[in-house]
Amino acid sequence: MIKRYSFLLEKMNLLNGATRDYKEEWESDHFFVYGKMFAMLGKNKEGAEILTLRTTAERSEALRAMNSAIIPGYYMNKRLWISILLEKEKDTDFIATLFAEAYETIVGTLPKYKQEELKN
Secondary structure: OOOOOHHHHHHHOOOOOEEEEEEOOOOEEEEEEOOEEEEEEEEOOOOOEEEEEEOOHHHHHHHHHHOOOEEEOOOOOOOOEEEEEOOOOOOHHHHHHHHHHHHHHHHOOOOHHHHHHHHO
């Protein structure tokens, strides 16, 4: 599935310290910074392709209110994570922006010294 969404890999490569691994048992790609997950690309129980992203409670609520393709995070904390129904949302620039925001959200939770390491 990651090949279909290669723009996410391109974006990931621009984010300092971001890594990806594939969880075969979940058939999903997970994206991390310093071991903390900020995104997951996979499918829901109906088989629909989704991108689940870390956000803030306020941003999650606003995004869900403005876009019907954005739902509470699948299998995640519904306040702090969102899932994008990729069959409904086709704007790859918008998706890439939210992907980068998820990265920044997690970076903001890291200790200051790790945040500084990412700047170099």
